[in-house]
Amino acid sequence: xxxxxxxxxxxxxxxxxxxxxxxxxxxxxxxxxxxxxxxxxxxxxxxxxxxxxxxxxxxxxxxxxxxxxxxxxxxxxxxxxxxxxxxxxxxxxxxxxxxxxxxxxxxxxxxxxxxxxxxxxxxxxxxxxxxxxxxxxxxxxxxxxxxxxxxxxxxxxxxxxxxxxxxxxxxxxxxxxxxxxxxxxxxxxxxxxxxxxxxxxxxxxxxxxxxxxxxxxxxxxxxxxxxxxxxxxxxxxxxxxxxxxxxxxxxxxxxxxxxxxxxxxxxxxxxxxxxxxxxxxxxxxxxxxxxxxxxxxxxxxxxxxxxxxxxxxxxxxxxxxxxxxxxxxx
Numbered sequence: 246x247x248x249x250x251x252x253x254x255x256x257x258x259x260x261x262x263x264x265x266x267x268x269x270x271x272x273x274x275x276x277x278x279x280x281x282x283x284x285x286x287x288x289x290x291x292x293x294x295x296x297x298x299x300x301x302x303x304x305x306x307x308x309x310x311x312x313x314x315x316x317x318x319x320x321x322x323x324x325x326x327x328x329x330x331x332x333x334x335x336x337x338x339x340x341x342x343x344x345x346x347x348x349x350x351x352x353x354x355x356x357x358x359x360x361x362x363x364x365x366x367x368x369x370x371x372x373x374x375x376x377x378x379x380x381x382x383x384x385x386x387x388x389x390x391x392x393x394x395x396x397x398x399x400x401x402x403x404x405x406x407x408x409x410x411x412x413x414x415x416x417x418x419x420x421x422x423x424x425x426x427x428x429x430x431x432x433x434x435x436x437x438x439x440x441x442x443x444x445x446x447x448x449x450x451x452x453x454x455x456x457x458x459x460x461x462x463x464x465x466x467x468x469x470x471x472x473x474x475x476x477x478x479x480x481x482x483x484x485x486x487x488x489x490x491x492x493x494x495x496x497x498x499x500x501x502x503x504x505x506x507x508x509x510x511x512x513x514x515x516x517x518x519x520x521x522x523x524x525x526x527x528x529x530x531x532x533x534x535x536x537x538x539x540x541x542x543x544x545x546x547x548x549x550x551x552x553x554x555x556x557x558x559x560x561x562x563x564x565x566x567x568x569x570x571x572x573x574x575x
Contacts, residue, residue, distance in 0.1 A: 290434035290443050295353050296322060297341040297372070297380040300333035304367040304380045308357025310435040312342065315406065320391060322405045329361035331403050338393040339378060340407070343385035345433045350442065353433075377410045386430050388413045465504045465528040472527040473508075477557040480519045484552035491552075492521070495545035503539070505532020519554075 296309045307330045311323035322342065324331055334340050345353045349370070356366050375381040377390040391407035398404065418430040427445065434443040480488045496509040508526030513519075527533040536542055 286437075289438070290436040293345040293350075293353065293433040293435045293442065295343040295345060295349075295356060295370075295382060295385070296324070296330060296334075297343060297382065298330050298333040298339070299337060299380065300329060300361060303365070304372065305330050305333060305361040306356040306366045306369055306380075306382075307361070308345075308353050309342075310437065318408060319394075320389070320407045320409060322391075322407060324403055324405070326401055326403055334393060334405060335396070335403075337378075339410075340391055340393065340405070341375060341379035341381050342389045342391060343382040344387045344430070346384070346386050346431070347433060347444070349382070349384050350433055354442075375411055375413070381413060386415050386418045386432070387425070462502055462504050464507055465532065467507065467526075468529040470530045472525070472530065472533050473561045473563055474525045474527075475559045475561060476523040476525055477555075477559065478521045478523070478553055479555040480521060480552055481554050482519055484549075485519055488521075488549055488552045491545045491549050492523075495541050496523075498541040499536060499539070502541075503532070503536055505529060506536055 291310045292312065294309050294312055296307045298305055298307075307324070307328055309322060309324060313321040313323075315321055320342065322340070324334075330340075352369050356369055359366065370382045370384065372380045372382050375388070375390045377392070379390045381388045381390065389409050390411040390413075391409055393405045393407050395406040396403055397406060414425060418426060420426040420429075431445045434445060435441075436443055492511060496511060499506045500509055505528040506526075507528055508524055510524040511521060512523075513521045527536065537546075
């Protein structure tokens, strides 16, 4: 009986939905309307890099977005044949790939706008020569020295297939195990159709592990009525350990599930651990209202009422609104 009812409901839904197309092979699958953009190469955005090499004995830099991975041990660097750097790479069979950070973006943009044939770009970046003989940009958070093992030519392009010889990373982009942490690295991305630079986002989940523990949701931008607040809490000593469990849970759930909760960073005083201060940032007044009405916040609020001796909420004015704190959960 249940199967008959389910089939009837599905039939009614299909007959009432004008957006559904008939499909002879899969008649029960609803198709989403998509516009055919033709033979558009749309595999963007791509990590922005500066390729370093020597041409006629002089260091030269070139902004390159068309890079890729071949297998687990090859990198593809695709460059227009007209670029001055190509002749140095072909001669030396080596290059460096320097990921672009926000701080070095203006200089990176510049080396992509002028040619080494007419402009000496060797002094644009402070650099040193890496162990494999390629110039390495000092401010780049991550640099790979590569050897060219093959060149695949297509119309108008030299496509250098490389192996990685050395990888250099600044300490601030490594996690506590000494491994690369891309939530700290945050390389600049490039989107070709509009010639725009983009920023990398937050971690939204762990690959092959989404069913076990959700990642952080995408975050809303800070609105004009966004809130930056310090919550100063004094906890009764006998409840401190239990209170921290509540606070940790509500902070993690809020950051993972609420797009409007941008920051929840808690600290306690070294001399008096019962004095807890939480930096809270909300994208808007509406985001804050949704937060305090949420089930997880109400669980925290009701569960800790008897634990809190004093609570002070102090709204803050950011001195530099553009310098926002980025959160991530490992």
